[in-house]
Amino acid sequence: MPADGGAVATSAGRRLRTPVGPMVPTRYRVVSRQRETVDTVTIGLEPIDAPIGEPEPGQFTMLYAFGVGEAPISVSGCPRVEGALQHTIRGVGATTRALCRLEPGSVVGVRGPFGAGWGVPGAEGSDVLVLGGGIGLAPLRPVIREVLEDRQRFDRVAVLIGARSPADLLFATEIEAWRSRSDAHVAVTVDAAPRGWEGHVGLVTTLIDRLPITPTRATVFLCGPEVMIRVVARDLVGAGVDADRIFVSLERNMHCAIRQCGHCQLGPLFICADGPVVTWATAAPLLAVRRW
Amino acid sequence: MRPIPIRELLAEQPVLRELEPADIDLMAGCGHNEVFQAGTYLAREGATADRFFVVRHGKVAIELHAPTGPLLIETIGAGDLVGWSWLFPPYRWTYDVEAIDRTRVVVIESACLRAKCDADPVFGYRLMKRFAQVVVDRLEATRFRLLDLYGNVDAR
Amino acid sequence: MHLVFSPADRAVDELIGALRRRGYVVVAPTVRESAIVLDEVDGVAALPVGWSDEQEAATYRLHRRDDRSLFAYAVGPYSPRRYLTAPRKTLWTALRAGDGFELVDDTAEPPPYAFVGVRACELAAIAVQDHVVRDGPHPDPSYVRARERAFFVGVNCGSPAATCFCTSMGTGPAVETGHDLAATELLDETRHELWVEVGTERGAEVLAEVQSMMSWRTATEDDHDAARHVITGSVEQMTRRLDPAVARDVLIANLEHPRWDDVAERCLSCTNCTLVCPTCFCTAVEDVTSLDGDRAERVQRWDSCFTLGHSTVHGTGSVRGDTRSRYRQWLTHKLSTWWDQFGESGCVGCGRCISWCPAGIDLTAEVAAIAAGTDR
Numbered sequence: 034m035p036a037d038g039g040a041v042a043t044s045a046g047r048r049l050r051t052p053v054g055p056m057v058p059t060r061y062r063v064v065s066r067q068r069e070t071v072d073t074v075t076i077g078l079e080p081i082d083a084p085i086g087e088p089e090p091g092q093f094t095m096l097y098a099f100g101v102g103e104a105p106i107s108v109s110g111c112p113r114v115e116g117a118l119q120h121t122i123r124g125v126g127a128t129t130r131a132l133c134r135l136e137p138g139s140v141v142g143v144r145g146p147f148g149a150g151w152g153v154p155g156a157e158g159s160d161v162l163v164l165g166g167g168i169g170l171a172p173l174r175p176v177i178r179e180v181l182e183d184r185q186r187f188d189r190v191a192v193l194i195g196a197r198s199p200a201d202l203l204f205a206t207e208i209e210a211w212r213s214r215s216d217a218h219v220a221v222t223v224d225a226a227p228r229g230w231e232g233h234v235g236l237v238t239t240l241i242d243r244l245p246i247t248p249t250r251a252t253v254f255l256c257g258p259e260v261m262i263r264v265v266a267r268d269l270v271g272a273g274v275d276a277d278r279i280f281v282s283l284e285r286n287m288h289c290a291i292r293q294c295g296h297c298q299l300g301p302l303f304i305c306a307d308g309p310v311v312t313w314a315t316a317a318p319l320l321a322v323r324r325w
Numbered sequence: 326m327r328p329i330p331i332r333e334l335l336a337e338q339p340v341l342r343e344l345e346p347a348d349i350d351l352m353a354g355c356g357h358n359e360v361f362q363a364g365t366y367l368a369r370e371g372a373t374a375d376r377f378f379v380v381r382h383g384k385v386a387i388e389l390h391a392p393t394g395p396l397l398i399e400t401i402g403a404g405d406l407v408g409w410s411w412l413f414p415p416y417r418w419t420y421d422v423e424a425i426d427r428t429r430v431v432v433i434e435s436a437c438l439r440a441k442c443d444a445d446p447v448f449g450y451r452l453m454k455r456f457a458q459v460v461v462d463r464l465e466a467t468r469f470r471l472l473d474l475y476g477n478v479d480a481r
Numbered sequence: 482m483h484l485v486f487s488p489a490d491r492a493v494d495e496l497i498g499a500l501r502r503r504g505y506v507v508v509a510p511t512v513r514e515s516a517i518v519l520d521e522v523d524g525v526a527a528l529p530v531g532w533s534d535e536q537e538a539a540t541y542r543l544h545r546r547d548d549r550s551l552f553a554y555a556v557g558p559y560s561p562r563r564y565l566t567a568p569r570k571t572l573w574t575a576l577r578a579g580d581g582f583e584l585v586d587d588t589a590e591p592p593p594y595a596f597v598g599v600r601a602c603e604l605a606a607i608a609v610q611d612h613v614v615r616d617g618p619h620p621d622p623s624y625v626r627a628r629e630r631a632f633f634v635g636v637n638c639g640s641p642a643a644t645c646f647c648t649s650m651g652t653g654p655a656v657e658t659g660h661d662l663a664a665t666e667l668l669d670e671t672r673h674e675l676w677v678e679v680g681t682e683r684g685a686e687v688l689a690e691v692q693s694m695m696s697w698r699t700a701t702e703d704d705h706d707a708a709r710h711v712i713t714g715s716v717e718q719m720t721r722r723l724d725p726a727v728a729r730d731v732l733i734a735n736l737e738h739p740r741w742d743d744v745a746e747r748c749l750s751c752t753n754c755t756l757v758c759p760t761c762f763c764t765a766v767e768d769v770t771s772l773d774g775d776r777a778e779r780v781q782r783w784d785s786c787f788t789l790g791h792s793t794v795h796g797t798g799s800v801r802g803d804t805r806s807r808y809r810q811w812l813t814h815k816l817s818t819w820w821d822q823f824g825e826s827g828c829v830g831c832g833r834c835i836s837w838c839p840a841g842i843d844l845t846a847e848v849a850a851i852a853a854g855t856d857r
Contacts, residue, residue, distance in 0.1 A: 049585040049586065049587050050585070050586045050587075051584070051585070051586065052572070052573035052584055052585065052586035053586075053622060054572075054621070054622040054623075055619035055620075055621075056572045056573070056621075056766070056779070056781070057572070057573050057584065058584070060581065060582075060584070062581070081581070097575075099575055099577070099581075099582045099777055100575075100768055100770045100774060100777040101768060102766075102767065102768045103766070104795075123795075123796070125795060125796030126795065126796065129795070138580055139580065139581070140580065140581025140582055142575075142584075224471065225471060225472070225473065258391075259391060259392050259794065260389055260390075260391050260396065264389075271415065284794060284795060285792060285793070285794065285800070286790075286792065286793040286794075286795065288764065288765055288766040288784075289764070289766065291617070291618075291619035292613075292617055292619070293613060293614050293617075293619070293621065293762065293764070294763060294764045294765070294766065294784070295762060295763035295764070295784070295786065295791075296763070296765075296784075296791060296792060297792075298792070298810075298814065298818075300813075300818055301817075301818035301821035301822055303822070321370075321371055322736050322737075323390050323806075324392075324394075324800060324801050324802065324803065324805075324806035325736070325800075325801075325806070325810075391794075391797070392794045392797070392800045393793075393794060393797045393798040393799060393800055393802065394798075394802055
């Protein structure tokens with residue numbers, strides 16, 4: 034199929050063109066598949082057609098599963114760092130379940146990268162706190178990677194990870210590698226744990242007070258269920274963190290990801306373009322309105 | 326039929342049973358009656374916590390609002406009290422409180438009560454002990470709920 | 482350049498002919514199913530000759546006039562939007578190939594459309610849509626193409642409906658921009674003529690062909706007066722009002738106003754308003770597969786924020802689960818947050834949503850109610 038939008042005649046005599054435009058995906062092949070939890074999988078992709086631009090931490094793509102549909106999925110590993118484009122997908126609907134079932138060798142469509150990212154360079158010189166709850170850790174992994182890889186750009190660094198149970202932790206092996214570092218405070222806590230768990234049990238917010246971080250000098254990257262974001266951000270502000278220095282990642286359903294289908298609106302924001310990452314100062318009044 | 330004085334209404338609530346009559350009088354001086362229709366809100370997350378409620382009749386729900394609707398945390402019924410955000414700065418409600426049934430409450434104005442605590446620290450101490458007990462009781466109950474004892478015990 | 486053609490119906494007929502000869506499919510108002518709708522026409526006889534309309538909240542009626550007027554009505558339920566952004570179109574098709582798939586586009590390109598009789602509010606709505614789907618960082622290629630090729634013969638309104646409020650929104654009744662040609666029907670006991678203004682070079686070219694087919698004259702001062710009179714007449718007739726700045730400020734500041742509960746009691750969440758609105762742009766994109774599963778079409782269709790599943794959080798359900806929140810979303814977006822997003826109002830004052838709401842909800846009245854209930 035010509036890549037220049039040219040026409041090709043088929044045996045049936047109909048003229049086919051290569052589709053072009055922002056709604057047309059580029060094809061990638063699944064090269065790796067790692068089960069993270071009972072319903073979450075991380076897949077690694079390599080391009081078949083021309084690759085998309087290098088994603089920034091916090092950006093997302095629209096992943097297309099043949100015959101099923103597209104879903105917005107946060108990039109959990111950037112090609113420049115991981116060698117492949119990685120996405121961590123939680124299978125809760127038809128499309129995400131189809132994506133979770135894909136074996137290496139399968140072909141998917143990718144559009145993107147879209148959205149406002151975390152803006153890690155803006156945190157240079159400050160204390161950094163990364164707070165991820167549940168699947169919220171996935172879009173934060175590129176942040177953690179970037180911060181730890183270039184550690185001297187930042188002051189004190191802390192990573193707090195919360196999950197329902199040990200079995201629900203993402204990137205378990207990588208978390209251990211992060212915890213073994215002496216230049217960052219990494220703590221994991223779960224809501225409930227079986228015998229044998231030697232880590233924290235309790236809410237992620239209970240760990241905030243004991244961090245070697247100065248709230249008034251901190252930049253926070255926070256992601257998780259919206260209710261968790263609200264409660265944690267409120268506590269952070271109460272502890273002295275500036276609402277303009279708390280970055281949260283929001284989520285809504287998307288059909289286009291290019292500010293034209295209207296589905297992802299939250300008040301004046303298009304989550305696909307003005308987000309998904311916004312400051313807490315921006316998000317707080319919008320999230321306070323019920324059913325907005 | 327004469328209206329029942331606030332202090333009598335408070336005295337008969339189990340949650341305040343251990344308070345001295347003099348304490349009840351002080352509290353009653355900051356209180357008045359209100360009725361909430363089912364589906365109305367006694368408090369909203371983020372709003373100024375300038376009061377708390379002693380439930381006389383009916384039932385309220387403690388909720389956290391999520392994008393897709395309210396998350397029910399707990400229900401509080403007659404004889405119990407609702408609201409402790411008035412105790413500590415920033416004095417903002419942490420939850421929504423919604424009347425599930427038609428609910429009659431005694432509303433206690435917190436600025437008034439805090440002033441009385443400041444003026445009479447011994448009264449304040451007794452009041453704080455009572456509130457601390459309420460919080461401890463709720464925490465213990467919540468911990469039991471977290472254990473998910475009715476669920477799959479084998480996983481533990 | 483301003484010309485006057487006589488008689489008007491011959492001029493419109495020659496104009497339609499000239500456009501068709503240039504390969505345009507001509508779309509104009511026509512009477513169908515007791516309404517004046519847009520459809521493909523091949524001559525002036527297809528227009529609503531001698532028809533007028535009467536519109537109010539939840540009301541749309543046609544009346545016969547005793548003359549041969551061509552444009553003596555306001556707007557109907559359709560707008561040029563349905564030709565520039567098809568209600569349903571295939572974006573691309575994926576064909577199963579090997580262990581993956583190939584992407585092809587085998588759709589037929591739509592023809593160029595010439596809109597005859599388009600109103601100022603509709604041209605304003607097209608400009609609003611331009612800002613959404615054409616002028617951002619990801620222009621919609623089929624819209625860009627359709628838009629470039631579209632030819633517009635605007636008509637200055639002489640018979641606004643009671644539901645019109647374009648004067649409040651600054652979008653009419655005079656056609657001022659976006660037109661290739663603009664016409665005013667001059668009809669009284671003594672004459673039935675068409676006053677025409679040229680807007681673009683290609684408009685002048687098409688008009689030149691009409692000029693070669695029939696008599697015309699350069700517009701005189703009297704003709705200009707008569708044309709102006711039509712517009713001032715329309716301005717005077719318009720009684721509905723909406724202050725766009727007040728609407729913008731008051732709605733967003735009163736998201737929990739009791740009026741939202743009130744309108745929620747009346748709103749059926751039927752999506753009519755979004756279907757007739759010329760600026761609404763929401764779409765849904767879905768996969769449609771063949772029975773054998775080897776072919777999947779990616780189809781884009783019009784959607785509405787009044788549908789239950791319009792806004793969801795993945796895996797947890799619908800955000801705007803009640804009619805109240807969905808109506809609030811529609812109105813606050815149209816009149817308030819559209820300003821934040823695109824620097825202008827999303828409403829052009831065409832009044833369609835008022836006429837076509839089966840519950841008779843009038844957004845100008847809703848805004849007035851909320852504005853009245855807040856000034857203390």
